[in-house]
Amino acid sequence: MRALVWNGVNDLAVETVPDPVIVNPHDVVLDVTLTVTCGSDLHFIDGYLPGMRRGDVFGHEFMGVVVEVGPEVRNVRAGDRVVVPSFIGCGECFYCRNDMWSLCDTTNPNAPLQQPVLGFPSGGIYGYTHPFGGYAGSHAEFIRVPFADVNCFPVPEGISDAQALFTSDAAPTGFMGADFCDIAPGDTVAVFGAGAVGLMAAAGAKLMGAERVIVVDRLDERLELARTHLGAETIDYTGTDSVQEALRESTGGRGPDAVVEAVGMEGHGTGVQEVYDRAKQALRMETDRATALREAVLACRKGGVVSVLGVYGLTDKFPMGVVLNKGLTIRSAQQHGQRYVPKLLQHIADGELDTGFLATHEMPLEDAVRGYEMFKDKQDGCLRAVFRP
Amino acid sequence: MDVTQKAREVVSSAVGAASRVLPGNRGSSAARQTLTISRPAEDVLAAWRDPQVVSRLLGDLGRAEADGERWTFTLTAGDERTVEAQLAPTAGGVEFRRPGAGAGQGEVRDAEDDTEGGRTGDGQAGDARSGDGAVLLRVGTRPAPRELGTEVTCEVAPELSAGVGAVPFTLLYRLRALLLTGEIPTLRPNPSARQEER
Numbered sequence: 001m002r003a004l005v006w007n008g009v010n011d012l013a014v015e016t017v018p019d020p021v022i023v024n025p026h027d028v029v030l031d032v033t034l035t036v037t038c039g040s041d042l043h044f045i046d047g048y049l050p051g052m053r054r055g056d057v058f059g060h061e062f063m064g065v066v067v068e069v070g071p072e073v074r075n076v077r078a079g080d081r082v083v084v085p086s087f088i089g090c091g092e093c094f095y096c097r098n099d100m101w102s103l104c105d106t107t108n109p110n111a112p113l114q115q116p117v118l119g120f121p122s123g124g125i126y127g128y129t130h131p132f133g134g135y136a137g138s139h140a141e142f143i144r145v146p147f148a149d150v151n152c153f154p155v156p157e158g159i160s161d162a163q164a165l166f167t168s169d170a171a172p173t174g175f176m177g178a179d180f181c182d183i184a185p186g187d188t189v190a191v192f193g194a195g196a197v198g199l200m201a202a203a204g205a206k207l208m209g210a211e212r213v214i215v216v217d218r219l220d221e222r223l224e225l226a227r228t229h230l231g232a233e234t235i236d237y238t239g240t241d242s243v244q245e246a247l248r249e250s251t252g253g254r255g256p257d258a259v260v261e262a263v264g265m266e267g268h269g270t271g272v273q274e275v276y277d278r279a280k281q282a283l284r285m286e287t288d289r290a291t292a293l294r295e296a297v298l299a300c301r302k303g304g305v306v307s308v309l310g311v312y313g314l315t316d317k318f319p320m321g322v323v324l325n326k327g328l329t330i331r332s333a334q335q336h337g338q339r340y341v342p343k344l345l346q347h348i349a350d351g352e353l354d355t356g357f358l359a360t361h362e363m364p365l366e367d368a369v370r371g372y373e374m375f376k377d378k379q380d381g382c383l384r385a386v387f388r389p
Numbered sequence: 390m391d392v393t394q395k396a397r398e399v400v401s402s403a404v405g406a407a408s409r410v411l412p413g414n415r416g417s418s419a420a421r422q423t424l425t426i427s428r429p430a431e432d433v434l435a436a437w438r439d440p441q442v443v444s445r446l447l448g449d450l451g452r453a454e455a456d457g458e459r460w461t462f463t464l465t466a467g468d469e470r471t472v473e474a475q476l477a478p479t480a481g482g483v484e485f486r487r488p489g490a491g492a493g494q495g496e497v498r499d500a501e502d503d504t505e506g507g508r509t510g511d512g513q514a515g516d517a518r519s520g521d522g523a524v525l526l527r528v529g530t531r532p533a534p535r536e537l538g539t540e541v542t543c544e545v546a547p548e549l550s551a552g553v554g555a556v557p558f559t560l561l562y563r564l565r566a567l568l569l570t571g572e573i574p575t576l577r578p579n580p581s582a583r584q585e586e587r
Contacts, residue, residue: 005582015582024572055583072571092569094427094537106566109574112555121562124574136580146574 002389003057003140004368009047012369017057020136020144025072028148030064030082034165035138036359036386037375039195040311043265044129045372048281049313051113051129058127059139060086061169063161066152067142075149081161082152083345084145085337086169088124088135091150095123102334107146108133122334139368141389153341156349162362163348165386166196166355172340173309174200174262178208179340180307180331181258188212190247190256190299191232192292194222196358196384197309198262202232203353205260214256216243218268221381229357244299255301263292264310290315297322308332358384365389420550422557427538428568430481430530436564437483437528438476445573446563450549450556460485462525466551474525482529482542525549 003017020029038061043049052058063083066076076082089096093105104123108114111121114131124146127137136143145151155164174197181189189205191198194217202213214233215226223234233250240246248255267289268274277289293308297319300306306328323330347353360383363371371385426433436442440455447453451464455476462472462485474485526549529542541564543557550556563573 001580003580003582007582013582017580017582018578020580021578023575023577026570026572053581053583055581057581090566090570093565094425106562106570107574109576111562112559115555115558133574134576134579136576140580147570 001141002365003136004059004365004372004387006044006052006056006058007054010045012045012372014366014368015055017055017140020140020142022068022070023144024146025070026147026149027070028066028073028076028145028152029068030062030084030143030145030152031067032062032064032138032140032143032389033081034064034161034386034388035059035062035140035365036165036168036170036384037372038169038384039197039264040128041372042376043311043313045376048265049129049311051131053130053134056127056130056134057136057140059137060126060128061165062126062138062143063155063165063168064143066148070148073148076152076154080152081155081164083155083164083168083341084151084153085172085335085341086125086128087122087334087337088126088133088146089150089338090123090147096150096338099336099339100333101336101338103336110134125334139365139387139389141365150338153338153345156345159345159348160356162356162359162386163354164345166200166358166384167337167341167344167348169335169337170196170358170384171200171203171344171353171355172337173197173335174202174260175204175340175344176333176335177201177260177262177307177309178204178210180333181205181208181210181260181305183208183210183258185209186211187257188214188251189258189260190214190216190296191260191262192216192296193262193264193267193310194219194226194234195262198260199226199230199358199383200355201260201262201307201309202226202230206230206232207347207352212251214247214250216247219378222383225357225383229354243295247299251301255299256304257301258305258307259296259300260307260309261293261296262309265289265312265315267292267310290318294319297326297328300326300328302326303328305329305331359386360384362386362388420547420557421542421544422561423540423542424558424561424565425533425537425540426561426565426568427533430532430539432568433530433539433541433564434483434528436568442567445567446560448559448563448573450551450559462549464549464551472525472548479527479529481531482527484527485525486523487525 001019044052066080087102088107089101089104090106095103107124108121110130114121124133126135178201187210189210191202194215205213216235218238226232237243296306365387368387374382375385440453444452454461458476460474525546527544531540533540543561566573
């Protein structure tokens with residue numbers, strides 16, 4: 001089959017690789033219909049996240065049609081059109097049973113690689129480095145999905161592939177981030193980062209009852225999406241001396257009740273701090289440019305919630321003193337997609353949620369290298385590039 | 390200041406710190422890990438008495454065959470070699486002893502090392518980690534609190550761990566996956582563009 005593979009830092013190619021097969025009895029194989037770029041892929045493409053091997057098939061946000069079914073799969077049949085969360089759950093361990101699916105205790109074949117770094121390993125994920133499992137990713141014609149009964153969600157008729165696709169990762173991640181904020185009616189939620197995850201966090205915050213949602217970014221085309229599709233207020237941080245001040249002033253001096261950070265380790269910023277982080281990251285003295293994370297902590301009101309969705313490695317200069325003295329609650333996780341996918345599909349079916357506008361560019365898988373270039377460099381207003389294998 | 394001495398101290402300190410954070414490493418021969426498995430102790434111990442299951446847990450490390458209580462471990466990490474062992478019950482566990490070795494050899498360890506929410510070190514004698522030749526592999530169980538199942542401790546001798554502290558964790562991780570889900574996560578065959586996998 002054809003697949004997009006990682007051959008080294010900033011070295012991608014579409015190549016012919018072996019087809020996946022059923023390996024374990026709860027597996028299915030999907031014919032991938034749509035698969036999409038994600039900002040977290042850029043971290044290993046750019047060489048900041050270790051653990052990729054030359055030839056790895058990557059990609060983790062996808063949907064498809066079931067073509068092969070393992071002998072112990074009960075709830076999924078060949079021909080089903082399904083969407084699959086990026087983290088793989090087993091449905092049986094303590095964490096899956098407590099709806100914390102990305103923390104699954106059994107699905108990471110390379111857990112021993114991760115344990116020294118995290119203390120306790122995460123679940124496995126498709127196409128996202130070997131410490132995270134080493135599974136083949138979704139930027140391919142076919143993909144093996146373990147534990148299909150709990151990881152495949154049938155897409156109801158009336159919901160298009162383009163709408164369903166983002167319930168694989170961007171939408172559940174964003175909604176989880178909003179969920180972490182414990183939103184009460186009348187709350188103001190600020191969202192740092194107007195990528196697909198940030199926009200879905202903003203959509204989630206609105207649906208959960210936030211009175212005001214303020215999205216912060218530097219790209220006008222993305223801020224425009226936040227305004228027109230979500231009814232959010234926006235701040236272009238390049239046009240203000242201090243986002244913290246702008247948020248404080250616009251909330252009567254109180255500050256937002258919660259801040260969602262949806263940027264991650266390759267965030268942009270302004271001023272001396274930006275120069276410092278870029279230099280240090282370039283010298284591999286830190287893995288993260290944590291500008292947005294620090295700003296989020298500073299901008300949140302006292303006693304508020306900072307919900308961290310951005311992917312980070314090892315961050316230095318984290319303002320723990322600010323967290324302590326402001327009495328902040330920090331909440332974070334890789335997405336527990338299985339908790340949210342059914343609700344999200346229902347929101348889409350009910351016309352309460354639009355995810356289709358996230359797909360700004362669509363192209364054949366054969367053009368995926370160009371798609372990642374467009375996505376990485378944000379060419380032509382690219383928010384997400386969707387591939388059709 | 391003696392720069393050479395200072396450098397030695399720094400290196401020694403760094404090595405010491407690294408050894409403290411590596412899984413299962415509490416010294417040159419340490420290889421022990423505890424995981425909690427939400428299954429009864431009987432299920433856990435039944436798995437360790439089944440050579441086919443133990444072979445699945447070993448995976449790349451080797452395989453096990455049994456003739457009654459006499460087991461043969463074929464270790465495939467590095468130069469392939471076989472190790473004979475006798476399966477013997479212990480209080481709440483099992484151990485694989487080399488022929489001629491009696492119980493009770495080796496050091497007595499204290500309760501320590503919280504590895505994944507579980508206490509380890511129950512004062513049993515004959516530490517597999519000590520490399521004293523008595524025990525190749527030891528498994529101990531105790532009830533976990535709040536109906537979480539069973540705390541399972543696995544200790545392996547240096548020759549089985551091949552000097553890699555993560556081996557007990559790997560064995561227990563695979564065991565937990567197998568007991569909870571009926572399968573062990575695997576990447577084989579995992580499509581990629583690597584030539585060696587074609």
